[in-house]
Amino acid sequence: MRMVLKGNGAVAHGVRLARAQVISAYPITPQTSIIEGLADMVSEGKLDAKFIKVESEHSALAGCISASSAGARVFTATSAQGLALMHELIHWAAGARLPIVLANVNRAMAPGWSIWTDQNDSLSQRDTGWMQVYCESSQEVVDSVIQAYKVSEKVLLPTMVILDAFFLSHTYEDVEVPEQSMVDGFLPPLDLPQKMDLERPAALGNLVFPDRYMEFRRKMDLAHDLALGVWEEVGREWGGLTGRSYGLVEEYRLEGAELVFVTAATAASTARVVIDAMREEGIPAGLLRLRVFRPFPAELLRGVLAGRKKVVVLDRNCSFGHHGIFHQEIKSALYGLPDAQRPPMYGFIAGLGGRDIRPDDIDGMLRGVWEGRITDPVSWWDVLEAKDPARAAVVMA
Amino acid sequence: MAADLTTYDPRNLHLPEGEIMRSGHLACPGCGAALGMRLALKALGPKTMVVIPACCWAVINGPYPFGALDVPVLQVAFETAAISASGIKAALDVQGKDDITVMAWAGDGGTFDIGFQSLSGTVERNDDIIYVCYDNEAYMNTGIQRSSATPYGAWTTTTPAHTPKAEPKKNMVEIMVEHRIPYTATASIAFPEDFVRKMRKAQSIRGAKFIHLWISCPAGHKSEERSSVKIARLAVETGVFPLYEVEDGVHYTINHEPAFTDVTEYLELQGRFRHLDESQIENIRRNLEWEWLRLRAKVEMGQKVPSPPAPVKAKVDEGAHEPRGE
Ligand SMILES: Cc1ncc(C[n+]2csc(CCOP(=O)(O)OP(=O)(O)O)c2C)c(N)n1
Ligand SMILES: [Mg+2]
Numbered sequence: 001m002r003m004v005l006k007g008n009g010a011v012a013h014g015v016r017l018a019r020a021q022v023i024s025a026y027p028i029t030p031q032t033s034i035i036e037g038l039a040d041m042v043s044e045g046k047l048d049a050k051f052i053k054v055e056s057e058h059s060a061l062a063g064c065i066s067a068s069s070a071g072a073r074v075f076t077a078t079s080a081q082g083l084a085l086m087h088e089l090i091h092w093a094a095g096a097r098l099p100i101v102l103a104n105v106n107r108a109m110a111p112g113w114s115i116w117t118d119q120n121d122s123l124s125q126r127d128t129g130w131m132q133v134y135c136e137s138s139q140e141v142v143d144s145v146i147q148a149y150k151v152s153e154k155v156l157l158p159t160m161v162i163l164d165a166f167f168l169s170h171t172y173e174d175v176e177v178p179e180q181s182m183v184d185g186f187l188p189p190l191d192l193p194q195k196m197d198l199e200r201p202a203a204l205g206n207l208v209f210p211d212r213y214m215e216f217r218r219k220m221d222l223a224h225d226l227a228l229g230v231w232e233e234v235g236r237e238w239g240g241l242t243g244r245s246y247g248l249v250e251e252y253r254l255e256g257a258e259l260v261f262v263t264a265a266t267a268a269s270t271a272r273v274v275i276d277a278m279r280e281e282g283i284p285a286g287l288l289r290l291r292v293f294r295p296f297p298a299e300l301l302r303g304v305l306a307g308r309k310k311v312v313v314l315d316r317n318c319s320f321g322h323h324g325i326f327h328q329e330i331k332s333a334l335y336g337l338p339d340a341q342r343p344p345m346y347g348f349i350a351g352l353g354g355r356d357i358r359p360d361d362i363d364g365m366l367r368g369v370w371e372g373r374i375t376d377p378v379s380w381w382d383v384l385e386a387k388d389p390a391r392a393a394v395v396m397a
Numbered sequence: 398m399a400a401d402l403t404t405y406d407p408r409n410l411h412l413p414e415g416e417i418m419r420s421g422h423l424a425c426p427g428c429g430a431a432l433g434m435r436l437a438l439k440a441l442g443p444k445t446m447v448v449i450p451a452c453c454w455a456v457i458n459g460p461y462p463f464g465a466l467d468v469p470v471l472q473v474a475f476e477t478a479a480i481s482a483s484g485i486k487a488a489l490d491v492q493g494k495d496d497i498t499v500m501a502w503a504g505d506g507g508t509f510d511i512g513f514q515s516l517s518g519t520v521e522r523n524d525d526i527i528y529v530c531y532d533n534e535a536y537m538n539t540g541i542q543r544s545s546a547t548p549y550g551a552w553t554t555t556t557p558a559h560t561p562k563a564e565p566k567k568n569m570v571e572i573m574v575e576h577r578i579p580y581t582a583t584a585s586i587a588f589p590e591d592f593v594r595k596m597r598k599a600q601s602i603r604g605a606k607f608i609h610l611w612i613s614c615p616a617g618h619k620s621e622e623r624s625s626v627k628i629a630r631l632a633v634e635t636g637v638f639p640l641y642e643v644e645d646g647v648h649y650t651i652n653h654e655p656a657f658t659d660v661t662e663y664l665e666l667q668g669r670f671r672h673l674d675e676s677q678i679e680n681i682r683r684n685l686e687w688e689w690l691r692l693r694a695k696v697e698m699g700q701k702v703p704s705p706p707a708p709v710k711a712k713v714d715e716g717a718h719e720p721r722g723e
Contacts, residue, residue: 021491024484050487054480055518062477062515066448066484069471072491074484088474196446196469196485198497203464205472212461 005175007168010138011077011103011161012037013175014145016047017183018101020075021190024052024063026082029115030165031105034077057082061089061102068098069204071195073149076100079165080107080121087125094129094220096205099152099190100159101145102130106265106316107165108353116354117165119265119317123325129220131159131227132294134264136250138173143244146178150187150234155227157220165354167266182241224295231292248297250289251304253279257286258309259370260343262330264290267314267357274362285366290326298333305334306341312369314362316351323378324349346374350381410589413439422465424457427622429612429629430531431457432586434466434502437529437610440596443468445498446489448482450512451475452504453538454531476511478503479519482526498527498600505532505546509567520576520605527599527606530569533614541617548637549684550677551669552619558672565684573607574643577705580606582642582652586613587630591640591652598642611638619668631663636685639692645704649696660685 005013011034015023023042025035041047052067054060057078064074078086083104093100104122108114122132133148135141141163148159163169196204208216231248239245250268253275254260261271268289278285288304305311315324322328327347334342346369351357361382368374386392417438424431430453438445446469449455455472458465473481482501489497503512508530516528535553536542543553545567556562573581580602584592592610599606611632613625620628632638633655640653660681664670673681 022484022487024480024487048491050491052480052483052487052524053522055514055521059477059480059515059518062474062480063484063487066471066473066477066481067488068484070446070485070488070492072488074488089477092474196471198444198446198469201464201467201469203458203461203466203470203472206458206462206464207456207460209460 001177001179003175003177004172005138005142005177006033006170006172007135007138007141007163008033008105008170009037010141010175011145011163012041013177014142015075015101016041017142017178017180018075018146018149018187019073019189020047020049020101021072022050022052022064022067022074023076024054024060024067024074025076026054026057026060026078028057028079028082030107030169031077031079031082031103033169034103034105038075057085058089061086061093061100064100064102065089065093065096065098068100069096069196071190071192073190074100075102077103077105079105080109083121083125084109090125090128090130093158095216097156097220097223098158099149099156099192101148101152101161102158103145103161103163105163105165105169114353115165117167117316118352118354119162119315119325122160122162123317125160126294126325129157129224130294131157131224131292133159133161133292134290135161135163135168136266136268136289138168138171138175139244140246141168142175142177143238143242143246146183146187147231147234147238147246151227151230153190154230155223157223157227162265164266176242178242186237186241228292228295228297246291248292248300249304250291252287252289254286254288254304256284258284259366260286260288260305260308260311261314261362261366262288262290262311262326263314264293264326265316267316267351267362270357270359271314271362274359274366277363278366283370285370293326296329296333301330301333302337305330305343306337308343310369311343311345312365313345313347314357314365315347315349316357318349318352323347327378345377347378348381349378355382412436412589412593413442415439415442417443417445417467419465419467421459421463422457423459424453425616425622427613427615427625428453428457429586429614429625430454430533432625433529433531433592433610433612436586436589436592437500437502437596438466438468440593441498441500441527441600444496445500446471446485448473448478448485448499448501450478450481450503450507451538452507453533454502454504456538475507477515478507478512479516479526479528482528483519483522483524486524486526501526501528503528503530504537505530505534506536506544509545509569517576520573520578520607523578523604525603525605527596527608529608529610531610531612533612533617534566535617537614537617550673550681552672553669561672570607570609570643574646576605577646578605578607579603580642580644582607583609583611583638583640585611585629585633585638585640587626587633588640588653595642617669619671620666624666628663628666631658631666634658635660635663636689637663639689641692647702647704648699649692651692651696
């Protein structure tokens with residue numbers, strides 16, 4: 001059925017179609033309309049689930065962890081401060097190998113308070129063992145939520161489905177909402193191999209001594225390796241059912257591209273317009289959109305980027321004291337390439353705290369690099385630079 | 398009046414026969430928390446699931462891949478016992494398994510302090526779980542630091558003997574009662590039949606139930622292992638820990654009228670109170686009197702005030718429902 005949905009509405013419909021059984025969530029802008037939508041669906045009987053209206057995000061995820069441990073398909077959603085408050089349990093969910101799906105609406109971290117998008121909230125959870133999928137459109141959101149359950153339940157790792165604040169969460173788009181019967185065929189009811197069970201009483205989550213701990217973590221890492229293939233497989237299967245295939249990354253006009261622009265989420269939509277215009281002019285530019293960030297498709301990226309003339313990475317995030325996070329990750333993936341194959345990389349940090357990234361910005365980055373005017377490995381874009389950086393560095397306001 | 402300790406012959410106790418807790422656990426000798434769990438599970442029976450946050454019991458149950466309980470156990474983060482029980486209950490409900498009791502079993506730190514917020518949320522929603530706080534009056538697992546359940550005057554490693562805890566113990570039971578949950582009770586390992594009865598009563602009531610179980614801790618209270626039950630009994634008989642239950646947030650019943658033995662009998666058996674001088678002990682006596690005045694006034698209040706009106710479910714008028722726009 002075709003519907004006009006904003007990103008948040010697409011999340012709620014994805015959760016409904018996946019037949020989540022327990023929802024445990026707490027409101028935060030700009031995530032709220034996800035859980036309001038779900039509250040309506042549960043209240044109207046359109047979704048047969050228990051919605052635990054918890055007193056915090058910390059409890060939101062704790063409720064998902066225990067409900068999942070008892071065998072239910074679960075869902076929660078949050079943003080920024082809420083995700084940070086969950087942090088201890090973010091580790092817990094992955095360590096306990098629970099197939100939880102969480103929608104995170106990317107929002108900048110305070111202070112100062114910001115409700116607008118950037119990726120530092122989700123990327124701060126990079127090393128927790130969760131899978132992360134960055135979405136570009138409402139269509140991709142609804143499709144990814146459903147796929148996330150399938151992949152998570154196969155590899156027993158939780159997934160964060162991530163969408164930009166406002167640019168995606170609150171923008172209405174035309175969406176093909178799949179039929180329930182089709183989704184039911186794609187995603188069978190959850191049957192966890194290990195759960196709380198009166199027939200087989202076991203203690204889950206005990207103390208683990210050093211002689212066993214590492215093996216648990218090794219298995220988590222192996223599950224991530226496995227998940228790379230599963231995401232591709234599931235994305236293809238989805239394509240067979242809906243005509244919309246998904247991969248770990250999305251390649252746009254990369255044939256013959258010497259200048260490759262890499263980014264994630266909605267900035268990719270803007271980049272497409274710029275790439276098209278540059279191609280018109282004869283500049284051999286192309287776009288690589290990161291979709292699945294954890295597990296990290298290093299080998300795939302190496303293959304796609306090897307031998308290109310220049311690679312430009314746009315990060316709507318920053319690992320302070322180093323680079324943008326996508327930039328560093330891609331750079332590390334390319335390290336294994338022989339010198340002649342390894343393209344020079346240029347990182348741009350832009351759009352933090354929801355600052356708009358316009359076509360002109362991307363055009364400026366790409367042209368600056370292509371024409372050799374920008375040579376710095378990392379640049380902050382569209383930012384008011386102080387005359388005296390040493391002094392500015394220690395003045396707050 | 399001296400407490401009559403002779404009437405409690407363990408051979409005359411009437412307790413359920415079945416054992417769900419096995420002997421191969423890791424509790425210290427004389428641990429009241431081990432005895433408490435044994436009794437709690439005797440009461441609840443095998444159709445029970447247990448949540449254990451960080452606390453001594455996270456260790457007592459045994460390391461991976463062992464477990465001392467013959468029912469499913471989920472160990473959870475320190476501050477999440479209550480919501481974890483809620484989550485399990487919700488999961489069981491959606492799977493149509495409505496005959497399983499879910500019990501959260503947390504220490505005083507996990508209840509009075511770090512898990513307070515989540516507990517308040519769970520009982521405010523009146524989720525159908527039993528929450529037992531086994532109270533050894535400090536963070537014992539991390540080596541005896543004060544909690545807000547530590548009583549006035551007690552030594553802990555963070556309230557050293559020359560500056561012992563200056564504040565009174567937080568009254569968790571009253572905080573739970575004020576959430577208007579259907580059932581709140583105190584219990585003691587020295588009164589096992591009373592404890593078992595209360596657990597069974599809790600099991601028979603739908604909604605949130607809170608049991609505050611006082612236990613002794615030889616390592617943390619600096620007491621003799623063989624005196625654990627005696628000290629627990631003296632906590633009740635001196636009036637330090639009243640045995641009572643509260644229904645519907647208003648009806649108070651005192652389950653055991655203490656002998657009101659002088660509090661020194663209780664204090665002397667525990668090294669954590671050894672440093673107290675007469676003025677501090679007198680302060681404890683005066684506070685006990687005040688606490689009892691308050692408790693008895695509540696019993697009287699409950700005789701005058703009826704149960705709160707039963708909640709009424711909103712009528713849903715299908716036609717009038719206005720769906721929110723996407
Ligand atoms: C978030 C967090 N903070 C601190 C700890 C360390 N810790 C583990 S158990 C514990 C004390 C538990 O005290 P209590 O709840 O009274 O149980 P007891 O050990 O006395 O049985 C502490 C502080 C932890 N596990 N998690
Ligand atoms: Mg304690």
